[in-house]
Amino acid sequence: MRLHCAIISIAALALCTSADYFSVNFSYSGPNGPANWGRLSPSYAACSNGKAQSPVELIKTDIFMNKELKNIARNYLLANATLVNNEFNIGVHFEGKVGDININGKNYSLKQLHWHSPSEHKANGRIHDAELHLVHLTEDIKNIAVVAVLYRLGDPDPLISQFEEKLVELGNKKEIAIGSFDLEEINRSSRRRYYRYVGSLTTPPCKEGVIWTILGKLRTLSTQQLNLLKAPLNPKFKHNARPLQQINGRKIEMYYHPKTTTMGLM
Known part of the structure; x- marks a missing residue:
């Protein structure tokens, strides 16, 4: 029986490593598009009824400085990884x-x-060209935290460069082992500014309580890399950004390192 990971469990949603487990019944347009996600399954109800949904727009009036926030300590290691065509996005699973x-x-x-x-989140009044989500779980797999990175077109992204050639192969396969994957580029990403709020998964079941951390510095990827990330996907998922959701009174916290030269958005 083929099941969408989202209706198995939160752990399955975050950890499924093969498109073999997916029977995706949602889309980004048409009758199964975002406006109707909440009607597609009882387990998707939060997509329509939730009050703390993602993504959102980062607007200055909703952002406040939280001096109790600390720099994000991250030290990702080399790890064996698998490149996966999840049908609705391209992922790397560890x-x-x-x-x-x-x-x-x-x-x-x-x-x-x-x-x-x-990009799913909107910053500085604009939607950017792409967005990377790094999905984290607590040991008991009950809590989710996502670190988001926004991209604009420009120089190639060294992170994506590690598996560019395999993206071409992914058009005919559902997953490909890519061996040792180096996350040092993420370790080096700016730690001087980030934005945090509590929201949801941006695909069904749209579970709430997800802690979002959006890094304050744009990365770049090339047009070729962006096209390669889209090429293996089903045509209905080549545009795979959920529309912006209402903030509903939530505040977005901001961490700002004293040596940062600007407090502006990306």
């Missing part, structure tokens, strides 16, 4: 220990990452 981040005294371990295009 074997074994990759590294943790600590939020409010809880450790969250990195389990997988994936891309959306265009």
